[in-house]
Amino acid sequence: MSILVGGDTRLVVQGITGREGEFHTRASIAYGTKVVAGTRPGKGGQTAIDGTVPIFDTVAQAVEATGANTSVIYIPASGAPDAILESVDAGIGTIVCITEGIPALDMIPVVEVVRRAGARLIGPNCPGVTSPGRAKVGIIPASIHMPGRVGVVSRSGTLTYEAVQAMTDAGIGQSTCVGIGGDPIIGTTFLDVLRLFHDDPETAAIVMIGEIGGSAEEEAAAYATEHLRGVPMAAFIAGRTAPPGRRMGHAGAIISGGSGTAAEKIEALEAAGVRVADSPTQLPRLLLESGFRP
Amino acid sequence: MKIQEADAKSLLLAQGLPVPPWEVARTAEEVKAAAQRFLDAGAGRVVVKAQVLVGGRGKAGGVKLASSAQEASEVGSRILGMDIKGITVRKVLVGAAAEIVKEFYLGAIIDRASRRIVLMASAEGGVEIEEVARQSPGAIHRVSADPLLGLLAFQARSLGLAVGLRDPLLNQFVAIAGGLYATMKANDADLVEVNPLAVVAETAADGTPRERLVCLDAKITLDDSGLSRHLELEALRDLDEEDPTDAQARKLGINFIHLDGSIGCMVNGAGLAMTTMDLVKHFGGEPANFLDVGGGARHETVRGAMELILADPKVKAILVNIFGGITRGDEVAAGLIEARAQQARAVPMVVRIVGTNAAQAARLLQEARFETATSLDEAAEKAVAMAKGAAR
Numbered sequence: 250m251s252i253l254v255g256g257d258t259r260l261v262v263q264g265i266t267g268r269e270g271e272f273h274t275r276a277s278i279a280y281g282t283k284v285v286a287g288t289r290p291g292k293g294g295q296t297a298i299d300g301t302v303p304i305f306d307t308v309a310q311a312v313e314a315t316g317a318n319t320s321v322i323y324i325p326a327s328g329a330p331d332a333i334l335e336s337v338d339a340g341i342g343t344i345v346c347i348t349e350g351i352p353a354l355d356m357i358p359v360v361e362v363v364r365r366a367g368a369r370l371i372g373p374n375c376p377g378v379t380s381p382g383r384a385k386v387g388i389i390p391a392s393i394h395m396p397g398r399v400g401v402v403s404r405s406g407t408l409t410y411e412a413v414q415a416m417t418d419a420g421i422g423q424s425t426c427v428g429i430g431g432d433p434i435i436g437t438t439f440l441d442v443l444r445l446f447h448d449d450p451e452t453a454a455i456v457m458i459g460e461i462g463g464s465a466e467e468e469a470a471a472y473a474t475e476h477l478r479g480v481p482m483a484a485f486i487a488g489r490t491a492p493p494g495r496r497m498g499h500a501g502a503i504i505s506g507g508s509g510t511a512a513e514k515i516e517a518l519e520a521a522g523v524r525v526a527d528s529p530t531q532l533p534r535l536l537l538e539s540g541f542r543p
Numbered sequence: 544m545k546i547q548e549a550d551a552k553s554l555l556l557a558q559g560l561p562v563p564p565w566e567v568a569r570t571a572e573e574v575k576a577a578a579q580r581f582l583d584a585g586a587g588r589v590v591v592k593a594q595v596l597v598g599g600r601g602k603a604g605g606v607k608l609a610s611s612a613q614e615a616s617e618v619g620s621r622i623l624g625m626d627i628k629g630i631t632v633r634k635v636l637v638g639a640a641a642e643i644v645k646e647f648y649l650g651a652i653i654d655r656a657s658r659r660i661v662l663m664a665s666a667e668g669g670v671e672i673e674e675v676a677r678q679s680p681g682a683i684h685r686v687s688a689d690p691l692l693g694l695l696a697f698q699a700r701s702l703g704l705a706v707g708l709r710d711p712l713l714n715q716f717v718a719i720a721g722g723l724y725a726t727m728k729a730n731d732a733d734l735v736e737v738n739p740l741a742v743v744a745e746t747a748a749d750g751t752p753r754e755r756l757v758c759l760d761a762k763i764t765l766d767d768s769g770l771s772r773h774l775e776l777e778a779l780r781d782l783d784e785e786d787p788t789d790a791q792a793r794k795l796g797i798n799f800i801h802l803d804g805s806i807g808c809m810v811n812g813a814g815l816a817m818t819t820m821d822l823v824k825h826f827g828g829e830p831a832n833f834l835d836v837g838g839g840a841r842h843e844t845v846r847g848a849m850e851l852i853l854a855d856p857k858v859k860a861i862l863v864n865i866f867g868g869i870t871r872g873d874e875v876a877a878g879l880i881e882a883r884a885q886q887a888r889a890v891p892m893v894v895r896i897v898g899t900n901a902a903q904a905a906r907l908l909q910e911a912r913f914e915t916a917t918s919l920d921e922a923a924e925k926a927v928a929m930a931k932g933a934a935r
Contacts, residue, residue, distance in 0.1 A: 269839060269869055326768065347869075349838060352731050352769035353653050360658050361690035376868055388838075388868040390898040405814025406838070407866040410898055411919060414866075431813060433655045433733070460814050463655050487817040490824045495800050496767075497817055497833055528822055530920050 251380030251425045252445040253343055258384045261286040261308060261317035263324055263332045265297045270323035273388050274298055280385040286311035308339040319343040321386050326350040329373060330359045337366045345386050346372035356434035363436055370436025376406040376428035389426060397422015397543060400446035402439055403458035404431050408487055412458050412529040419533030421543050424452040439469040447476055454481040454541040456532055461488035462509040470517040481539035482523040483532050486511045544765045545596040549636050550779045551761035554730055560722040561757045565638035574619030577637040579612040586639030591618045593632040596784050603627045608640050633783050644754055646739035647706055648672050651723045653733045660688040662720055666706040668739035694724040715756040730776060731769025736762040788851055795847040797836050804829025805859040805930045807852035811836050811870045819864045822919060828927035831858045838869040845878025853886055859933040860891050862926035864919060867898030876904040880911045891929040895922040
C-alpha cells in the first residue's frame, strides 16, 4: 500500500493540452501511472499524448467514461479554483493542484467545499504526489525515486526533490512522497499527511521538510509526540538564515512578529524526538541513527 | 505588498468605513498649509504622522501633535527626512487630532490553521497586537468568518460585545467589522488592521456632544497573488521604499531579495533557495541574495536573473542550483550560456543542474566549460571557496 496515489489511481489531467500539462502527463505515463483521461473544454472527442489519452470537455464526462478517481490540475491561477470545484462536483476523491499564484481568498471557500464533499485536495502550489514504483501524479521528477518504506512530506517543491534524491542515493526508498504546497491556504496539511502515514502499514519511517512561516511544523511536532513515538523521523527546515519580515518566495514563507522562525520549529521537532538535519543530504544518516532499517 | 497608511485609509473609506479626513504632505510648507485647513475647519490640534512601511514609527518620534500651523510645519520638517529603521521619511499624513475616549484594536487576517478569515478584536487598542498577544492573550477575542457566507452579523456582534461595547457603539462596531471584511475581499488583502479603532468625543451639528467609533490608523497588506486582478492597486506600490532591483525582478517574474553577502544565488523554488542560502552560510560564506527563478523558468528569465545578481558589485561568486521538475535543466543551461556571453564582468560561477533534462544540461554546460557540481553541499562549498579566492 501507499497513501493518496497508487496502483488503483485512475488519473484525469485537467489542462492536458497545455505546455506543462502535456509534458508532465507524458512523464506520469512513462512512470506507469494510469492516465485515463484529460480535459480541455471545447476539445472533447479529440485525443492527447499521441492519440493515447481521450480528451473530454468536462471532468464529469471523463469520470463517467473512464472511471477516473484522481485528478491533477495544470491550469493557470485564474481558472484553477474552478477546476478544483469541477473535480469535486464530478466526484473525484483525490485532487492534486499544481498551479501556483492562486489568491489566498479564492482558496478559502474552495478548501471548505472540498472538505464538505469528503474529497482530498493536495496543494495548490505543490509538486504533487509520487508512490514510487506505482504512480506519479504531478511534477516530481521520476528519476529521484526508489520504492521503499519512508514516507516523505514537504511544504516545498524542489527542496523535496533534493531530500528524496539524497535518500535514494543512500539506498533508502520511499513509500509515498507528498508535496503539500507552500501557500497559506492548502487542502492537506503536514498533520493530515502524518495521520495517513501513521495508518499506512507500508510506511515505517517519516521525513518531514518544512520551512519558515506559520505553525504547521509545530502542529506536526505535537502530533508526533502523541502518536509517532517509536517511528523513526527526520526533518529539515529551510530558512535558518532568512531575514524577518521578508516573504521568501512562497506566500507562506515569512517570519512575522518574531514567530514562524526556523529555530522555533527545530526546537519543537527535536522536543518531539525528531532529528533535524543541517542539510538535506544528512537526512538518510539521521533516519538510520533514529533506528530505521531499510 | 505593503501599502501606506494613507492608501489603506482610502481603501477603508471606499468600503464606507468612518475614517476622519487627512492630507498627505511631502514638504514642511505642505504640512503647514494642510494643518491650517484642519485648524480653520475647527480642529483644536493636528497630528503629523510619518508614512513609512515599517512598524514602530511612534516610538521613533514619527508621530507628533501640533497646536498651530507654524508648529505643524516645524514638526513636519523634523519628521520629513527622518530615518526610521533604515527608511527615510518622504511624506507625512496630516489630520485633525481626535479627542480619544477609548482605543480598541480590530484586525482581519487570513488564518492558515483554520483556513478562514479571522477577525480579532481587543479592548487594549493603540499598542501592538503582538505585544497584547504576549502579555495578555486572553484580551484578544476572535471570530472566524464563515468560509462560504462570509462574516455574519451575529459574529461581528459577539466580537463587539466581547470587547465591552454597548449600544449605540455596538452597532457602529458591527458595521466597521463588516467593512474590514469587505475591504479584505474587495482588494485581495491578507491583512486589514485598524489600531486604534477609537471612540472619539465630538460635537454634533446641533451642538450636542456625542461619541463615535472611527478608524484612526489603518494597515493593509495585499496578497501579491491577487494583484493581477486589481491593476489599480499597483499604483499604491511605494517605489520610494523599494530596492531598485525589486521592480526589475517583478518584471522578470522572479522572487529576489537583496542581502549583504558576496555569493550570488540563483535557485528554482523558494524552499530550495532558502536551503541554498542556509548552506552557503553553513560553509562559511554569506549569500548576496535570495533568488527563486520560479517554476518553469525559460532561458530569458535565467539571463535576466543573472543580470540582477551581477548588478550587485559585492558579488564575488555565483552559485546556480537548479533541481528540475517543471523547470527543464537544458533551458536553464542555455540561458546561463547566453548570459555569460553577454555579461559585463567575469565572476566565478559553479552550476549544479539535476532533475528534468539534467543530462542535456550537463552536455551543454560541459561544451561551454562551466564549473559544475553534483550535490548541493559540494556546490555551496565550491561557491564559498570561489568567493574567498576572489576576495584574496
